[in-house]
Amino acid sequence: MEAKETLKAHIGKFVSLTDEQFDYFFSHFKPLSFKKGQAIIVEGDTVDCEYFVISGCLKSFFINDDLKMFILQFAMPTWWASDYNALYNQTKATINVDCITDADVLALTSSDREKLCNELHTVEHFFRWRTNRGYVAAQKRLLSFMNNNVKYRYEELLKLYPELYNMVPKNLIAAYLGVSRETLSRL
Structure with missing residues (x-):
């Protein structure tokens, strides 16, 4: 299943969009591919995107001063990942996100998410549901x-x-x- 159909099936489980609305929604995403072990977000980065996983598996993690890793989240297909504190509060990343396997994702900027939420009530409902x-x-x-x-x-x-x-x-x-x-x- 290609990226567009995967996202459409995912969002369609929770809200209804016309084909035209979904095409507009999808046009705000940027497809990206990463290799196993590749970093997507590194502690200290400026974070402006969240990532919808199409294939593969990501991990969100923190490494403490004793160099011990704590994993906050695994993100498999149809899951979302980012450093949400950095994304929503416009601070530097405090966690890392990288690829456990090769991964294909769709990136959505914070500004595009806000724009879509303001323009399409159903999209705002979807993101509120997902956050909850x-x-x-x-x-x-x-x-x-x-x-x-x-x-x-x-x-x-x-x-x-x-x-x-x-x-x-x-x-x-x-x-x-x-x-x-x-x-x-x-x-």
């Missing part, structure tokens, strides 16, 4: 960290996203769960 859904997912993940042991969190992750098991190296799954690779191996 992301907030709920982040809250659930935080609560799981506070209330569940690593084994439960690992099983929950694989139950919700079984495709991650084959797409993402185990050391990255361990970083997402906040444990060492050795601890994950014992599970």
Whole structure:
């Protein structure tokens, strides 16, 4: 499925746009391709885009002063990724986004997103719904960290996203769960 159809199917699950409205919406996206390991956002960058994943897998992560990696998000096809704090608050990036695999994405600038939201109520509704859904997912993940042991969190992750098991190296799954690779191996 090509990029346009993937985005159309994705947005069509939540809002209805005429073909003309969708073509206008799609015209604001820029297709980009990245190689495995390639950085999309690096800490300290100015961030002006969010990325809709067409194929491949991205990771959003932070590396602390002790050089320990913490993964905030994996982004698989039809998921969105960016440093949203930097994007919305026009600050420098505090997280990194790079490619776990080769990836094709559609980039949407913040100014184009705002323009589309002002011009098309259904697009504004879609982005509000998506933001709310992301907030709920982040809250659930935080609560799981506070209330569940690593084994439960690992099983929950694989139950919700079984495709991650084959797409993402185990050391990255361990970083997402906040444990060492050795601890994950014992599970």
